[in-house]
Amino acid sequence: MIISKAQFKKDFQKKMLSLYSQEVEDSSNSEKYFALGYLVKDYISENWAKTARKYEKYGEKQVYYFSIEFLLGRLLGSNLLNLGIRNTVNDALTEMGIDLNDIEKIEVDPGLGNGGLGRLAACFMDSMASNGIPGHGNGIRYKYGLFQQKIVGGYQIELPENWLRDANVWEVRKPDHAVKVRFYGDAWMKPEEDGELTPIHTGYQEVLAVPYDTPLVGYENKTINTLRLWSAEIDSVDSGIPAGGSSFRNVLSYKREIESISEVLYPDDSNYEGRLLRLKQEYFFVSAGVQTILKQFKELGLPLSEFGEKVAIHINDTHPAVAIPELMRLLMDEEGLEWEEAWRITQATMSYTNHTIMSEALEKWPIDMMKQLLPRILLIIQEIDRRYRESFVLSTDINPSVIERTAIISDGYVKMAHLCIIGSHSINGVAKLHTELLKKQELKEFYQLYPYKFNNKTNGITHRRWLMLANPELAALLDKTIGDSWRRNPQDLKLLKRYKRDDNVQSEIQRIKLANKTRLAEYIKAKNGITVDPNSIFDIQVKRLHAYKRQLLNALHILYQYIELVTNPEFDMLPRTYIFGAKAAPGYYYAKEIIKFINALGEQVNNDPRVKDKIKVVFLENYGVTLAEMIIPAAEVSEQISTTTKEASGTSNMKFMMNGAITLATLDGANVEILEEVGAPNIVIFGMSEQEVLNYYRNGGYNSRELYNSDPRIKAVLDSLVNGFIKDIATEGRDIFMSLIDYNDEFFVLKDFDSYLAAQKRLEDLYKDRFTWNKMAIENISSSGVFSADVTVKQYAAGIWDTRMIER
Numbered sequence: 001m002i003i004s005k006a007q008f009k010k011d012f013q014k015k016m017l018s019l020y021s022q023e024v025e026d027s028s029n030s031e032k033y034f035a036l037g038y039l040v041k042d043y044i045s046e047n048w049a050k051t052a053r054k055y056e057k058y059g060e061k062q063v064y065y066f067s068i069e070f071l072l073g074r075l076l077g078s079n080l081l082n083l084g085i086r087n088t089v090n091d092a093l094t095e096m097g098i099d100l101n102d103i104e105k106i107e108v109d110p111g112l113g114n115g116g117l118g119r120l121a122a123c124f125m126d127s128m129a130s131n132g133i134p135g136h137g138n139g140i141r142y143k144y145g146l147f148q149q150k151i152v153g154g155y156q157i158e159l160p161e162n163w164l165r166d167a168n169v170w171e172v173r174k175p176d177h178a179v180k181v182r183f184y185g186d187a188w189m190k191p192e193e194d195g196e197l198t199p200i201h202t203g204y205q206e207v208l209a210v211p212y213d214t215p216l217v218g219y220e221n222k223t224i225n226t227l228r229l230w231s232a233e234i235d236s237v238d239s240g241i242p243a244g245g246s247s248f249r250n251v252l253s254y255k256r257e258i259e260s261i262s263e264v265l266y267p268d269d270s271n272y273e274g275r276l277l278r279l280k281q282e283y284f285f286v287s288a289g290v291q292t293i294l295k296q297f298k299e300l301g302l303p304l305s306e307f308g309e310k311v312a313i314h315i316n317d318t319h320p321a322v323a324i325p326e327l328m329r330l331l332m333d334e335e336g337l338e339w340e341e342a343w344r345i346t347q348a349t350m351s352y353t354n355h356t357i358m359s360e361a362l363e364k365w366p367i368d369m370m371k372q373l374l375p376r377i378l379l380i381i382q383e384i385d386r387r388y389r390e391s392f393v394l395s396t397d398i399n400p401s402v403i404e405r406t407a408i409i410s411d412g413y414v415k416m417a418h419l420c421i422i423g424s425h426s427i428n429g430v431a432k433l434h435t436e437l438l439k440k441q442e443l444k445e446f447y448q449l450y451p452y453k454f455n456n457k458t459n460g461i462t463h464r465r466w467l468m469l470a471n472p473e474l475a476a477l478l479d480k481t482i483g484d485s486w487r488r489n490p491q492d493l494k495l496l497k498r499y500k501r502d503d504n505v506q507s508e509i510q511r512i513k514l515a516n517k518t519r520l521a522e523y524i525k526a527k528n529g530i531t532v533d534p535n536s537i538f539d540i541q542v543k544r545l546h547a548y549k550r551q552l553l554n555a556l557h558i559l560y561q562y563i564e565l566v567t568n569p570e571f572d573m574l575p576r577t578y579i580f581g582a583k584a585a586p587g588y589y590y591a592k593e594i595i596k597f598i599n600a601l602g603e604q605v606n607n608d609p610r611v612k613d614k615i616k617v618v619f620l621e622n623y624g625v626t627l628a629e630m631i632i633p634a635a636e637v638s639e640q641i642s643t644t645t646k647e648a649s650g651t652s653n654m655k656f657m658m659n660g661a662i663t664l665a666t667l668d669g670a671n672v673e674i675l676e677e678v679g680a681p682n683i684v685i686f687g688m689s690e691q692e693v694l695n696y697y698r699n700g701g702y703n704s705r706e707l708y709n710s711d712p713r714i715k716a717v718l719d720s721l722v723n724g725f726i727k728d729i730a731t732e733g734r735d736i737f738m739s740l741i742d743y744n745d746e747f748f749v750l751k752d753f754d755s756y757l758a759a760q761k762r763l764e765d766l767y768k769d770r771f772t773w774n775k776m777a778i779e780n781i782s783s784s785g786v787f788s789a790d791v792t793v794k795q796y797a798a799g800i801w802d803t804r805m806i807e808r
């Protein structure tokens with residue numbers, strides 16, 4: 001949109017008056033934030049309504065991205081940017097003596113996700129709107145997002161994240177669009193006189209699902225899509241008399257039970273929590289979403305047979321898998337279709353993304369639990385399973401054991417990934433290696449049955465948030481050097497390649513990095529009280545804490561350097577600042593021990609005069625989207641060191657690269673493709689190959705104790721965990737030692753140790769030559785365009801959803 005500074009000032013003053021009955025000059029920063037937020041929402045509203053009408057007019061196929069997490073981050077900055085008015089607003093506010101950055105900081109970061117999966121959903125929302133793809137989100141409006149992390153005495157403490165305490169300016173409550181979702185009761189097929197079977201569901205509890213809509217603003221293209229998040233509310237008491245009658249106390253506890261559905265996000269990342277409440281959450285947002293989509297489709301007046309041509313529903317990992325039986329239920333029980341037709345429509349509509357091959361993350365629900373909570377849905381799943389098994393009756397070349405292993409229901413469980421594969425027309429992995437592993441390992445038998453369903457869609461990130469907003473100085477340098485076409489076409493970042501040897505560009509790149517490092521150093525000083533030198537190497541690992549991500553490998557290398565510094569007079573190293581940010585799932589004991597270990601190590605190293613400030617170790621608490629926006633632009637080394645085969649893709653690797661950090665990586669997930677794009681001289685690779693890892697896993701691992709006994713560096717490092725050399729980690733040191741030696745080092749931390757050390761050394765040598773380092777940074781920035789989520793969502797649109805882009 002186009003607006004003059006004068007007009008904006010007028011609008012802003014008017015908004016301040018109508019909201020707070022006061023002048024801008026007399027307002028607090030918080031009031032300024034709310035006035036500005038509501039004003040920007042007004043600016044958005046006009047095109048929001050228009051976008052919906054336009055989609056309708058052209059009969060566009062609509063995509064609905066179903067996800068149990070959407071990790072959006074703050075929205076004021078990105079909405080201003082995408083509306084195309086950020087500079088005007090910034091200038092106008094400056095003239096009024098107001099710093100836009102100060103105002104933006106007031107917004108609470110809605111942490112409605114755990115990590116990669118939820119952030120990917122948010123990046124896709126931004127990219128779909130920005131590419132004119134009619135794509136909307138469907139999820140849960142959790143009252144409490146992911147816990148806030150505090151570090152006390154080196155330990156993680158969790159506090160509730162009450163993000164709705166003040167108003168959320170972006171959402172619109174739509175009570176008139178509320179729908180009812182049914183839980184519990186009894187379901188069966190009743191035989192009629194004509195021999196037909198009628199589905200019956202009685203004695204259910206009805207929960208009211210109330211939608212809250214948030215606009216998803218496209219980048220300078222007038223497209224506004226919708227993120228619809230559902231909140232659970234009590235309907236009227238008489239639509240579900242609570243057990244024990246409707247006394248005041250019973251009604252109150254009934255209300256609490258209902259509202260608990262959308263109360264809090266489960267804080268587990270890449271791990272499955274088999275609780276009834278979680279299954280309730282899943283069916284709750286899925287049923288509300290599918291019911292609404294069907295209702296909207298019927299308003300078009302088209303025959304139901306065309307549903308799959310007008311609607312695509314995407315299942316983000318298996319959490320929304322019940323969308324498949326839910327659509328079947330609605331098409332049959334409510335719309336009267338036959339099974340075969342409903343099944344054809346369902347398969348045509350549904351597609352599924354797998355985000356992990358780790359077995360502990362695979363969802364499977366006990367049949368009994370599903371029967372209790374979702375009796376009608378279970379009947380449908382049982383029928384899908386029966387027909388799946390029956391479809392092989394005539395084929396002689398399929399081994400019955402294959403059918404048993406791929407069936408949806410077996411061993412007393414409903415296997416959600418199997419339901420997704422059988423009920424969708426497409427299943428994709430999130431990086432080339434991950435998709436190949438699905439095809440040849442984890443889902444091999446499905447791949448043999450349905451090779452045409454499998455495809456790869458390598459993840460991506462929105463360059464608007466992760467470059468334009470997070471690193472405005474770098475963005476400005478790019479504009480000045482190669483023009484601003486990269487903003488619309490991120491692959492134009494390639495144009496920067498020509499300048500990799502350019503003195504001027506090199507020194508600008510280095511200057512901007514130093515400025516970003518200095519800002520982060522100030523933050524570290526303020527938050528942690530640690531003085532770090534902005535001229536030291538900033539080496540960063542930020543992501544969820546998980547054994548497979550191997551923060552421990554990083555920490556053990558630091559410990560190694562520390563031991564060398566204090567025992568070996570010959571040893572020298574460039575000064576380095578190691579920065580960590582990571583939340584551990586509250587019940588993940590081992591992960592919490594590693595946090596404690598990193599903090600204890602930092603406490604000791606940072607204060608040991610013998611270290612002479614060569615090493616600083618910083619653990620930044622409460623890592624999330626907002627912190628990432630400050631940390632990533634300040635990084636020089638990006639630690640992507642997961643055990644090969646375990647990280648499906650990773651997405652922070654792409655954000656770091658786009659901001660000019662050099663990746664230190666295993667050949668895991670999307671690191672493989674980063675290597676392909678940037679070329680071997682511009683990335684530092686180490687560690688076991690995929691084949692080696694798979695071979696070891698097949699043979700039950702390797703002998704880590706042997707390594708401990710034969711490599712004196714490993715021995716020295718591990719011994720210092722348990723001999724009191726590192727203070728205050730008696731329990732943690734012992735447990736970590738045991739995990740590596742007695743429990744055989746499941747994630748090959750010691751097996752990769754030597755190779756990691758060598759890689760760290762190579763990295764340091766590269767850094768000594770600043771010309772080379774800057775050249776590498778430029779190569780990374782210029783090769784990062786393919787990792788824009790714009791590229792990824794276009795591949796989904798063309799290859800999976802079959803939907804058009806109506807703008808650009």
Ligand code: KOT
Pocket residue numbers: 115116117118120268269270271272317355356361362430459647648649650651669
């Ligand atoms: C969580 C629960 C169950 C199954 C999978 C997950 C999951 C996977 N949560 N986050 N992921 C990550 O997803 C990212 C986006 O695709 C990947 O980049 C990353 O490698 C996954 O670990």
